[in-house]
Structure formats: structure tokens, C-alpha cells
Amino acid sequence: MTRVRLVDVAREAGVHPGTASRALNPAARDGVSRRTVRRVELVAQRLGYVPNTLARGLRTSRSFVVALVIPDITNPLFPQIVRGAEQVLSEAGYTLVLTDTNNDPATEGSQVAAMSARGVDGFIVATARWEDATLDDLAAVGTPTVLVNRRNAAGLFPYIGADDRRGVDLCVDHLTALGHCAILHLGGPANTSTARDRSDAFRQSMRAHGLSGDLSIAGASYTEQAGAEAVRAALQQGMDFTAIVAANDLLALGAAQALAERGITCPADVSITGYNDIDFMSRLSPPFTTVRVPLRRMGELAAQTLLAWLDGRPPDAATQVLLPVKFMERGTTARVAVPVR
């Protein structure tokens, strides 16, 4: 029960395979009479012809496959992006290949190489590090690539992100309005743009409020555990603060845990803001105050940008799209407590 090939259709329709190919390809249909087109189409339909994508890809060197590179599918941040991209791509007849790098640069490199060998048409990368050799390689070869969520130093690829500056501003505005002055920034791993951007924004925002933005620590990774460790260390050192602006929801969760271990309650003693508004942040208790980022939309936009590129409309160098964010005031922030001592 071998699949029906173009030759079979051609024979059945009484034409040459080449002609059948053109008849079936809307873009090359000029050189073929309307009658022949109709006949071939009919036969193809009747026989249930479905073109062999490998053979086509070999000849045309286009595969209609796009790879999406993410660090960890179990981080609820990414499924949203995946979903947005997946929908746009599949509507355009593209297939999405997902590869999970497990947060490991080496894995990322080999995965990307494997995808290239497989002839993917382009990449959407959500794992960018600030200095990123994999991206440099991609840029050197000229593979169409779009960055989402994180960007890199080189800035050679278009980037779809969110307005982190404003997101952090909103957090700081909110907290200062509640009377907080001693605000600690819990940043992300230094080799990511999100950590840099949010940390810079924090410093500037604090300064704009006439406060010092120097109270700052960082998690080793964007995980709950890293957040807890960082805050534990800060407490150990005797850092004094009434609020924490975390660079990420998971870090914020870890912070809350570290505080709880010390008997410090949130928000009564210390307020916390997260970042991203991951799905279940609103149902924790207390529900988490955080910044909503349009993750799904980012995925869609990244896909659209890449599609345009693949369609012959490359983006302006280093296009950056920053989507608007929304502050979600919930239960982990409260008016600063009157100092007891």
C-alpha cells in the first residue's frame, strides 16, 4: 500500500509529471491550460494524492518547518508562547517543531544544529542569553530567526518582548504609593536580557522616586529555588526591606517561601510583586500581585514576523516590538507596616 505519487497522478491524467506539478502549483499554473489544470486536480483528488514534503523540500530547499527553542516546557511561561506561535504557523501551513534545551547552552547548540540539518526554514528562539554563541552562529549563516521573550547583546535579530521598563515602573509606583521606601529587587540570572532590563528599570524607577535603587540581589536562575536561596542569603546578611520587586513569578514564589520560613508574613510584614502573571498566580493565597505579560500574543507576533521574513519580507535590522503590560494588583502587596520598634 505505497503512497500515490505525482507520477501516478500524471499517468492517470495523461500528462507529463512536470505538467502535473505545475498544474497543482498555483504559483506556476500559468503555463498550463485551464482544462488540464482541472483534469489534473480532479485526478489528484480522486487518487488522494498528497505531495511528499521531503522530496519537495530537497528540491526547493524549503521545508515549511519552523523550530521553536525554549528552555523548559514545564515552566508555565512557555506553553502560552508556544500556543500563540503554533496557531499562527499552522494556519499558514507551517509545522512547528518544539525543542526543549533544558536550560543548557550546549544542548541548545546541538539541538539547533540538528534542526538546521533537518532543513528548518527558520527559528523562533526564547532562550536567548545576553552573550549567545548559538545566536551568533545563526546570524553568521543568515538563518531567519526571531527572538521572543529574551534578546541578546548583538541585537541582529528582531525581538518580540514586553515593556519591562513600564512593568517595573508600575510595581515601584504601586509600592511607593503604599508607603514603601526600602524596596529590594530580586533579579534574575545576569546572562539574560530580562534580568538586565528589569534590574536597570528598577534602579531608574527608584531614583525617579527619590529613592536608592541599590538594594538588589539576584537569583541564579528563574526558578523558585533560586529565589528562595537568594532571599535567605539576604536575610542572613541582615538586609532590611519592606517590599520585594521580583523579576519573575517563580522567583517571587521562592521569596515568599524564604520569608515564611523566618516567620515573616506577606503582605503584612513584607509586600511582594511578581512578574509575568503565570496562570495560577491569581489562585494562590494570598493571590499574587504581579505584572501581566501578553505571552500568547508575543508568540503570535514572533511567528508572524518570522513568516513575513520567510515570505521574502525581512524585518528591518534589529526591530524591537515591546508589547504593553498590565499591572495586576492582588493580595501580596499592602500599605507599609508602621515600624514596631
Add this chain to the structure above:
Amino acid sequence: MTRVRLVDVAREAGVHPGTASRALNPAARDGVSRRTVRRVELVAQRLGYVPNTLARGLRTSRSFVVALVIPDITNPLFPQIVRGAEQVLSEAGYTLVLTDTNNDPATEGSQVAAMSARGVDGFIVATARWEDATLDDLAAVGTPTVLVNRRNAAGLFPYIGADDRRGVDLCVDHLTALGHCAILHLGGPANTSTARDRSDAFRQSMRAHGLSGDLSIAGASYTEQAGAEAVRAALQQGMDFTAIVAANDLLALGAAQALAERGITCPADVSITGYNDIDFMSRLSPPFTTVRVPLRRMGELAAQTLLAWLDGRPPDAATQVLLPVKFMERGTTARVAVPVR
């Protein structure tokens, strides 16, 4: 800057492309002298040769790609499975293509067709319905396919799941031990095996305890909203119960919400058990009592089963693997309240 091909390697090494091919292929290396093998390997390395997977696939009709079909990537259940499968497959040199059907059978059909055209070697399907035309097609063509999480009526494909019978038993045992007699089953959509299996198990388990297992309703889908709606309707009808055994965590969340709307508190008034132990169930308040299912392990096992098949070791017809589950006693279940009235 075109990629280096096998011909380039062959020319550089002074051999025929065919010979180079064999030299580079460990399985066909017999007909080639050790010296030549070494020389070709060296040249290949030096030139940075990486074989064109499309061309190879065209010739060998193997693509080393496996498609994983899931209903909705944003349901936290699935990323775990994806991750397990992804790891096993990538270690074996396979690429995982993810396709999200958005819970729509038609989408599923066209996605699977597209994947077949693309020449994937096999499928892992997590979307099986009890009567499933897509799976029947796959079976008719003989495409290697493994079912995970849900199975279908035909039973022609191996299935990797969890021990639902026992999982439900544990819930019922736990609740009856707490004194509950009027237990409501909140089942899933009828066209899924998980709904059938868990519902059957509930009925039998109740009977084994000398209770009636007839108190049963069903959600239209495995979503929070469907769970809430079903329980709202049950309350409207005046159904009387002190505990709910839900077929799924999301349904359980919906149930909790519907109860809360009526001022019924959990677990003081009504106990609830979930199913699957999705990531954040333990951090809700109260933390959810549920049944932990080894999702990641299921993904791994499904991938291994498929790999074995692709490697020429097809599974016994209708193999079923049921992984052990673990009862997670947490905060949503309590001793039955002494009736007030």
C-alpha cells in the same frame, strides 16, 4: 556559503561518494577498509560535514521524526508528558514535533495527515477519544503509534497510562475512612477513556464499600469551567453529598469554585479529591488532596515503546502499561461533618 555535501567530503578524501557514505555509516562500514574509514571521517570532521536529513529521508524513507499529538499545551498535564518524551527521543537522535489540536477532532485529523505527508516515523497520541477515526486511519495504514494518557475502544495500539482503578480506589477508601457515605463522582467527558475508566472504578469501589455508586455527574470537558457548571447544576437539582471524587484536577477546581459560590466551604462542609496532581495543586489553599500520576514517566515510556517499534521490535498487540499512582493526602478532605439539622 552553501553547506558541505557528501560529494565534497568524498572528493576531498579521494573516494567515491558511495564509499564515503558507507564509511560514515557505522552499519555499512564492513565493505570499507579501516584506513579509508578513518580518512573519510577526518575529512568530514574537518569540513564540518553534516548530512542532509531530507535527502537521506527521501532515500531511506525514514525521517527520525516523531510527532506528539496533544489537545492543549496550556493544560499543565501535558508539558510533563512532553518533557519525558522529548528527552528520550532526543537522546536517541530523534526529533519531536509537537502538534496541538486545540481539542478539536477535525484539527487533529488534518494535523496528523500533514505529519504523515511530512514523513514522520511514528506518532505518540495523547488525545485519543474512545471512538477515534484518526486512530482508525493510522491503524489502517499501519503507522507506528503509541497512545499515552488516553486509550481508544479499538485497542489496536499500545497504551501507556496510569492505574486509574487503584487511583480512584484510594480516593474512595480515604473518604469512606473519614466517614463519608454520600460521595459524588464528577466525571470527565464521556468520549474519553479516562472518564470511562475512572467512572467505572468509582462505581465498583463504592459498591465494594457497600455504598451506592450512582451519585454521578460529568463535565463536558476537562476544564475548570465544565467542572463548575456540572456542580452548579447538581446543587440546583438538590443533590446531596458530603464529598466529591473528581476525575481530574481542573474539574475539581471548578467544583470547589461552584461550592464556594453557594457558601459551602471545603473541606469543612464538603471534601474534594482531584486527579493527576498538576504542578500547583499543592500550593493552593487549602492544598488539594489528589492522586499523583507519573506523567513524565508516562511520556518517557511512550517514547521508549515507540522507539523499540521503530527499531523493528513492534509491541505485542494492545500492550497496556499501567503505572502506579500515589495518593496525596492534603487539605481538601476532612472527616465528615456531623449533620447539623
Add this chain to the structure above:
DNA sequence: CAATCTAACGCAATCGTTTGTGCATCCCGT
């Protein structure tokens, strides 16, 4: 009516591998 043009299609090369077959070359034994 001859010359020219154009529409419609056939021909064959091509994409980069894999693999069945056949030709040398070499070694060994008698």
C-alpha cells in the same frame, strides 16, 4: 502562403543521499 509568434506541454537535469551490482586487485594454495 510563408514567416513569425505564442500558448501548452514534454524532456531531462537536479536536489543530496543510500545501496545493489560489478570490476579490479591481492593473497593464498596447489
Add this chain to the structure above:
DNA sequence: ACGGGATGCACAAACGATTGCGTTAGATTG
């Protein structure tokens, strides 16, 4: 020294589509 296996490699035909170019036949023009 010669026949007979091995052994090691080259040759060329696939896999299934796309596409530049050549060819034919019919329409058009002067």
C-alpha cells in the same frame, strides 16, 4: 604459474518532487 575467493572500491540507479529549456502545433501577421 594459475585459478578461486576475499576484499575494497567505483558506478549508477534509485527516492519524489521542481523547473529551465526545447519542441510542437495552432494562431497571427504581412
